[in-house]
Amino acid sequence: SQQGEEDPQALSIQEGENATMNCSYKTSINNLQWYRQNSGRGLVHLILIRSNEREKHSGRLRVTLDTSKKSSSLLITASRAADTASYFCATAPKGGYNKLIFGAGTRLAVHP
Amino acid sequence: DAGITQSPRYKITETGRQVTLMCHQTWSHSYMFWYRQDLGHGLRLIYYSAAADITDKGEVPDGYVVSRSKTENFPLTLESATRSQTSVYFCASSEASSYNSPLHFGNGTRLTVT
Numbered sequence: 097s098q099q100g101e102e103d104p105q106a107l108s109i110q111e112g113e114n115a116t117m118n119c120s121y122k123t124s125i126n127n128l129q130w131y132r133q134n135s136g137r138g139l140v141h142l143i144l145i146r147s148n149e150r151e152k153h154s155g156r157l158r159v160t161l162d163t164s165k166k167s168s169s170l171l172i173t174a175s176r177a178a179d180t181a182s183y184f185c186a187t188a189p190k191g192g193y194n195k196l197i198f199g200a201g202t203r204l205a206v207h208p
Numbered sequence: 209d210a211g212i213t214q215s216p217r218y219k220i221t222e223t224g225r226q227v228t229l230m231c232h233q234t235w236s237h238s239y240m241f242w243y244r245q246d247l248g249h250g251l252r253l254i255y256y257s258a259a260a261d262i263t264d265k266g267e268v269p270d271g272y273v274v275s276r277s278k279t280e281n282f283p284l285t286l287e288s289a290t291r292s293q294t295s296v297y298f299c300a301s302s303e304a305s306s307y308n309s310p311l312h313f314g315n316g317t318r319l320t321v322t
C-alpha cells in the first residue's frame with residue numbers, strides 16, 4: 097500500500113495563481129521529499145524536508161511538514177505554464193531501509 | 209554527459225521472453241534503484257542496491273532479477289515477461305541512503321508485453 101497519498105489528484109489553475117498540493121502518510125518518517133515529473137520524463141527532485149523541520153523554501157516552492165498530523169504540503173507561488181507537471185511526495189519511513197515510498201501524485205495544469 | 213541513462217527507451221516483447229533493461233550512471237553513486245510506474249499506483253520499488261554486489265528486494269520484486277557487478281551499472285531482467293509487467297520502468301541513483309539524499313532518475317523505459 098502507498099505510504100504517501102497526494103490530494104487533490106488533479107489541479108487546474110491560471111498562470112499567476114498559487115497551487116497547493118497536500119500529502120498524507122501513515123508511519124513515522126526520517127524525511128519527506130517532493131518530486132516533479134514532466135510528461136514522458138523521469139522524476140526531478142524538488143525539496144527534501146527532514147522530520148525535525150517544519151518548513152522549507154526553494155525559489156517559488158514552499159514545503160511544510162506536520163509530523164503530528166502526518167501531512168505535508170507543497171505550495172507553488174505565482175505559477176507558470178512551465179509548472180504544468182505531476183508532483184509526487186515520497187517518504188523515507190523510519191526503519192525503512194532505503195525504501196523511499198511514493199504516492200500516486202497530483203497532476204497540475206497551469207493555463208496561460 | 210554525466211547523469212543516469214536508461215536503455216532502451218521503448219521495448220515491445222512477447223509473453224514468456226526474457227528482457228533486460230539497462231541503467232548506467234556516471235556519478236559513482238552508491239545507491240541505485242528500480243521503480244515501476246503504473247496508473248493509479250504511483251511508483252513502486254522493485255529492487256535496490258546499496259553498493260556493488262549488494263542488492264535487496266523492494267515492494268514488488270517477483271518476476272524480476274537484478275545484478276550489480278559494477279557501481280555504475282544496475283540492469284533489471286524480466287526472466288519470463290508477463291502482460292502484468294507492462295509498465296514504465298525508472299532507474300534512479302542516490303549518493304547516500306534515502307534518509308539523507310534525493311534520488312536522481314533516468315527518463316524511463318516504456319515496456320509493453322504482448
